Amino acid sequence: MKKTVSMFLSVLLFLTLAVTASAAEPAKKVETKSGVTVIHAADWKEQFPEQYETWLQNSENDEITDYLEEYPYLRTLYEGYGFAIDYGSARGHYYDVQDIEATGRPHPLANCWTCKTPDFTNMVNEEGISAYSKDWTEVQAQITEGISCYTCHANTPGEITITHTYWIDAVGEDFDSIAPANLACGQCHNEYYFAPDTKATTIAHNSLDTMHPDYILAYFNDGANFSNGQPFSDWTNPRTGVKQIKVQHPEFETFLGAGSPHAGDFTCADCHMPDAVSEDGTPYHSHNIISPLDNPELIENTCSRCHADLVSEVHAVQAKVEDLTYGVGYQLEYLTELLARAVESGMYTDEQLAQIRALARDAQFYWDFVFVENAEGAHNPALTYECLDKAAACADRALKLLQALTC
Ligand code: HEC
Ligand code: HEC
Ligand code: HEC
Ligand code: HEC
Numbered sequence: 001m002k003k004t005v006s007m008f009l010s011v012l013l014f015l016t017l018a019v020t021a022s023a024a025e026p027a028k029k030v031e032t033k034s035g036v037t038v039i040h041a042a043d044w045k046e047q048f049p050e051q052y053e054t055w056l057q058n059s060e061n062d063e064i065t066d067y068l069e070e071y072p073y074l075r076t077l078y079e080g081y082g083f084a085i086d087y088g089s090a091r092g093h094y095y096d097v098q099d100i101e102a103t104g105r106p107h108p109l110a111n112c113w114t115c116k117t118p119d120f121t122n123m124v125n126e127e128g129i130s131a132y133s134k135d136w137t138e139v140q141a142q143i144t145e146g147i148s149c150y151t152c153h154a155n156t157p158g159e160i161t162i163t164h165t166y167w168i169d170a171v172g173e174d175f176d177s178i179a180p181a182n183l184a185c186g187q188c189h190n191e192y193y194f195a196p197d198t199k200a201t202t203i204a205h206n207s208l209d210t211m212h213p214d215y216i217l218a219y220f221n222d223g224a225n226f227s228n229g230q231p232f233s234d235w236t237n238p239r240t241g242v243k244q245i246k247v248q249h250p251e252f253e254t255f256l257g258a259g260s261p262h263a264g265d266f267t268c269a270d271c272h273m274p275d276a277v278s279e280d281g282t283p284y285h286s287h288n289i290i291s292p293l294d295n296p297e298l299i300e301n302t303c304s305r306c307h308a309d310l311v312s313e314v315h316a317v318q319a320k321v322e323d324l325t326y327g328v329g330y331q332l333e334y335l336t337e338l339l340a341r342a343v344e345s346g347m348y349t350d351e352q353l354a355q356i357r358a359l360a361r362d363a364q365f366y367w368d369f370v371f372v373e374n375a376e377g378a379h380n381p382a383l384t385y386e387c388l389d390k391a392a393a394c395a396d397r398a399l400k401l402l403q404a405l406t407c
Contacts, residue, residue: 027180028161029168030154032125038118039155041148048149048157050276050284055148057288061092064099071326073333077364081235081246082106090249090374093147093289101140110134114164114201115188118150119143121163129200152184160184166192170203170211178208178256181269186252189268191216191369193234193245197227211253213369213387217362220245233361239340241350242357247368254373259382274298314378321370321377324388328367331395335360338399342406352405356398363394 045052067087068074078084086104096116100107111132113120119142124131131139154161160180162168164187171178171186178186191211195202204219205211219225220232233243256263262271271292273285292298293311303310339360342348366387370377377384 024179026176027178027183028154028159029175030125030161030163030165032165033128035126036122036155038122038150040118040145040150044149044157050278051149051157051287054276055287056094057286058092059094060288061290062095063089064091065089071329073329076333076336077329078246079336080238081244083246096146097143098146107136109194109199110136110139111194111199111201112136113139113143114192115147117143117146118148118163119145121151125163125165129198132194132201133199147188151187162187164188164201166201166203170205171208172206174208179267181267181273182252182256185268185272186256189249189251189374191248191250191253193220193232193248195226196232205253208256212257213250213253213366213383213390216253217245217365220365221362237336237340239343240336240357240360241343241353242336242339242360242364244361245365245368247365247372249372249374250369251374251379254369254375254383255379257380257383259386260380263380271298317378317381318376321381321384321388324385325367325371328363328388328391328395329371331392331399332360332364332367335363335395335398335402338402338406342402348405356401356405359394359398359401363391363398366391366394 041052041055065088067089068084074087075084078087082105088099088103091099100112100116109132110120110123113136114124114132120131120139123139123142149157151163152161153159154163160183162183167183167187167190168175170190171183175183190203192201192203194200204216209215210219223229223231226232231243232245234246236243251268254260255268269285272289273287274290274295274297275283276286277283292303293314299307299310307313339353339356343353369387370384370391373379373384
């Protein structure tokens with residue numbers, strides 16, 4: 001009996017959440033070429049003290065892990081690319097300008113400012129995509145703040161406005177059906193690339209359906225999608241000749257992707273921006289973005305209705321994902337070394353190696369789609385395992401073909 005009641009309550013809660021999510025006003029789209037300038041966070045301090053103060057608290061998330069130390073095989077997998085030289089973990093939004101200024105990775109063009117500051121977002125909105133190919137340093141002189149109110153609200157705090165125009169294209173006709181908070185965070189927590197001709201920040205999908213990693217990979221593999229007629233690649237591994245794709249942080253594609261347990265009922269803000277109440281009793285969202293695992297009220301009031309012990313459950317999923325990611329990572333390292341040896345021997349033609357290189361490229365894409373997703377599987381365990389399985393299967397096939405060729 002007790003179980004039936006609690007199940008009933010869960011379903012009720014689920015329905016309430018689903019209805020709330022779909023009944024919300026759609027997000028707004030930024031107006032471009034309208035002569036607007038950015039109103040910076042400090043200018044909103046008096047009017048929105050709670051949001052302003054909690055936004056500053058993003059400085060509390062200040063640790064960086066050195067991925068190259070933690071995952072030594074990365075130097076092999078990313079060889080020939082900036083991420084093999086310097087690769088630290090992400091931390092709070094507060095640090096984003098500082099961190100890009102300090103990175104050891106090369107960043108010649110202004111397109112690297114895309115996800116860092118509204119000052120650049122507004123430059124793109126006013127000047128058009130030519131802003132992406134400006135010199136990085138020239139733009140640096142005009143940056144006054146990192147991710148801030150304008151990024152998610154334009155100049156109307158409280159209303160979600162999508163200010164990154166490529167992101168409006170990336171979801172296409174699904175725009176109005178996606179919860180505004182998901183769109184706001186998805187502007188940067190996504191899988192993007194720089195278009196080879198314009199250097200503009202661009203997304204490989206144009207709807208929710210086409211953002212599955214299978215479609216994204218098929219898009220990159222089809223030369224017809226690119227002005228030079230070639231499949232897209234970020235760089236070529238100098239020893240294997242594999243034209244690699246570097247996946248970015250596909251949190252949006254993963255969390256809203258097929259198999260996600262909570263895509264329909266919670267938003268990024270529900271889990272990462274805690275509910276708070278101001279001194280005069282007005283509810284607001286804390287703008288200090290934290291892990292739901294560090295939010296005991298949320299777990300107690302909401303999650304615990306279905307999750308007996310959310311923290312341990314999530315840690316168990318993450319530990320399993322971490323083990324599998326290491327396993328496939330080492331398999332890719334082995335494949336890279338064997339392939340490099342075959343190439344260096346000079347005994348095989350490009351034609352003989354073509355299929356092996358293509359499989360190695362696909363394998364690394366699927367593995368990277370998981371490796372660079374910041375929730376380590378928590379956003380969507382099913383899609384995460386699917387990607388790791390596909391990575392391992394492609395790597396296996398590449399190894400078998402290579403062994404057949406070389407012995
Ligand atoms: C303008 C781009 C942008 C938007 C919009 C954005 N983020 Fe971020 N986010 C970043 C960048 C860049 C970093 C890494 C900053 C650094 O390491 O210096 C980051 C870091 C984070 C981190 C810390 C990750 C870690 O490993 O500690 C979390 C959590 C996060 N973002 C969640 C969100 C959520 C939730 C939203 C929406 C409410 C959001 N972000 C919107 C760009 C963005
Ligand atoms: C990374 C995105 C992001 C940034 C940066 C951001 N906000 Fe928000 N803001 C949100 C989201 C998401 C909500 C909740 C909207 C929802 O889900 O209905 C919100 C809600 C609000 C609200 C409505 C009341 C509340 O708290 O729910 C106000 C007012 C607001 N923000 C002001 C600000 C101000 C001022 C700044 C700058 C100091 C700022 N925001 C920066 C994403 C952001
Ligand atoms: C159902 C709850 C939930 C929703 C909704 C959700 N996340 Fe998460 N997210 C998590 C959990 C759980 C983790 C793992 C936290 C941990 O390891 O402490 C996480 C981790 C992250 C991280 C890494 C943070 C870190 O400290 O390492 C980022 C970035 C992130 N989420 C962004 C997003 C974005 C962007 C969205 C929306 C597209 C989103 N999340 C939606 C639950 C959620
Ligand atoms: C209405 C019931 C319900 C509520 C409430 C709920 N969850 Fe879930 N959650 C589920 C179900 C069902 C799954 C899928 C479990 C599975 O596949 O084993 C799931 C899976 C997850 C996962 C994937 C990892 C895992 O443990 O399987 C995360 C992370 C998660 N939930 C976070 C949250 C957070 C954070 C909250 C509170 C904000 C929450 N959930 C509230 C039902 C719920």
